[in-house]
Amino acid sequence: MTTSTETLEFQAEARQLLQLVIHSIYSNKDIFLRELISNASDALDKLRLESLTAPDRAVDTSDLHITLEVDKDARTLTVRDNGIGMTRDDVVELIGTIAKSGTAGLLAKLKETQDAEAAQSLIGQFGVGFYSAFIAADKVTLRTRRAGTDQGTLWESDGEGTYTIQEAHDLPIGTSVTLHLKSADTEDGLADYLAAWKIRQIVKQYSDFIRWPIRMAAERADSTDSAGGAEGGTGGADEPVLETLNSMKALWARPRSEVTEAEYSEFYQQISHDWQAPAETVHMRAEGTFEYEALLFIPSQAPFDLFSRDTKRGVQLYVKRVFIMDDCEALMPNYLRFVKGVVDAHDLSLNVSREILQHDRQINAVRRRLVKKVLGAIKAMQATRGEAYTKLWEQFGRVLKEGLLEDRDNADLLLELVSADSTHDPERTTTLREYVARMKDGQDTIYYLTGETRSVVENSPHMEAVTAKGYEVLVLTDPVDEVWVEQVPGFDGHPFQSIAKGQVDLDRSDEDDEQAKADKDQREQDYAALLPWLEARLSEHVKQVRLSTRLTTSAACLVGDAHDLTPTLEKMYRAMGQELPSVKRILELNPSHPLIAALRQAHQDHPDEQALTDTAELVYGSALLAEGGDLPDPARFTRLLTERLARTL
DSSP states (O other): OBOOOEEEEOOHHHHHHHHHIIIIIOSOTTHHHHHHHHHHHHHHHHHHHHHHHOTTSOOOOTTOOEEEEEETTTTEEEEEEOSSOOOHHHHHHHGGGGGSTTHHHHHHHHHHOOOHHHHHHHHTTSOOGGGGGGGTEEEEEEEEEOTTOSOEEEEEEOSSSEEEEEEEOSOOSEEEEEEEEOOTTTSTTGGGGGSHHHHHHHHHHHSTTOSSOEEEEEOHHHHTTOSSOEESOOOOTTOOEEEEOOOOOOGGGSOGGGSOHHHHHHHHHHHHOOSSOOSEEEEEEEOSSSOEEEEEEEOSSOOTTTTOTTOOOOEEEEETTEEEEEEEGGGSOGGGTTOEEEEEESSOOBOTTSOSBOOSHHHHHHHHHHHHHHHHHHHHHHHHOHHHHHHHHHHHHHHHTTHHHHOGGGHHHHHHHOEEEESSOTTSOEEHHHHHHTOOTTOOSEEEEEOSSHHHHHTOTTHHHHHHTTOOOEEEOSTTHHHHHHHSOEETTEEEEETTBSOOOOOGGGGGOHHHHHHHHHHHHHTTTHHHHHHHHTTTTEEEEEEOSSOSSSSEEEEBOTTSOOHHHHHHHHHTTOOOOOOOEEEEEOTTSHHHHHHHHHHHTOOOHHHHHHHHHHHHHHHHHHTTOOOSOHHHHHHHHHHHHHHHO
16 A cells, blocks of 8 residues: 655756766676665664664564565566665655755766766765666666654656655565666666576675575575575475575684684685685784774695786775675785785775775775785794795795885885795705894895806806805895895895995905905006906906906806896896896906916917907806806807817817
């Protein structure tokens, strides 16, 4: 039984805004069902809260639920709840929000702004999620009755110029929203919303973890293969039964003490599609002005596409257990792209469609705390689980070191996590903290050498004098190592120094040794004529030739100035298509090596100029090969070498 109908007309601006909601804001039609289920869940929450805060009101909360009803003949889909319901004034206030004053001002601001994200933020100030129903429907009928009242309300609109509202009698407590689906002739794919499989799919994707059961009436034949279990009695062959579509198992909302490792592992495998158990689980709850729960997982093995340009990153985002987006980049930095999991916020700044996260202080605060928790969990693994941490670093260390470039706020913690090969023990890696603890008396810097492989680095001529004097050297072979050691000032007050760059002063005692000073002066005098001659002959390749203090057995090596690009980094930039000027390096000679001594003597005796030039090229080429470099002219180098060998036989 109903009473007289009141027809109200939308303002012109309201009609424009409604069309914007229907046609422009939502990128995925399926979201309308998520919005209606979310509204129904909120109504159930409110009724549950009222039963606790106002126990004198007689409300039945014994079986709070949401029901989805399909009528294929009438082409209707109904979302029904037995929640708090609404009065007539509530309907006008909440459902009629779109027609409230201020709409014209909103549209004016939308037209003024040129920033799409800012425009979406303005829209987000209006609660218009209910109107997403018009994405799929050409008419929406709402019936509702507020708990504690006897009078119901019926609201109806076609989403165009008007809506109607009237009293309705004999309605149950709660709200039902009936969508009269658009004709299949006008909207492709809308018939799917009458199919049980499609409804199950949407509920599973967006509303699986809502705390209240979502039930659907289906024929017995259709319900036997459902994801949920059948409820209710056993009727005749054609009698519909109720099936629960959602699992309601939100692990992150339960205390950690109530969740087993098997449940954590099963959930991780479900969201990550990884058959292995996670290496570490981070379960946290934040309370206060901004509340959220997070359940994050650190995998035990890196995914195959970890370094792919198209790799998706970020965790799943929920708001009040309603799925919002799959890869929320705003909540996890790029260097933690391997972390999987869920963040469920109680309230979050989204745009009207809940599809785009607004950039605000809340988001940044959540991100900072999540990063701290993940890095803290990795640090705890480092302290207590040696082999497990070693494996974790093998899988993700290269990515974590990207954070030294991206995340200056956590640089100190990331440096504590760094694990690297070193000359101290070839069988195991070392942390920077362990390196510093082993530093020699008087050593101020942390020595390192980068290269493509450990073998290349360990056999580099640059290592000779450093290791001979007992200094430990970090062996860095990841491409990112070429960059972060240049950007990070140091660790625990000790700067990083490449033994392949600048002058490496290994024996400071020589500064006070008169004999050592005299020997050095004599060597410089002996080679005073050869060094500039070599610079002139090799000017195409090197910018300076000087005597070395870092060589003991090799004849020569190539070094860079303190701020030069390393050869490996230069290759990386060129591979990315960046044009770089040629970087000439410094050729250092070992004055104690027989070849260099013979070259000096030959130059002093004025022999064949061409033979000396050929020898100079061989010395340069050998130094280049020793560090794993590429010869500028391999054919010429080979010919010079074979000719010289032939003359010695």
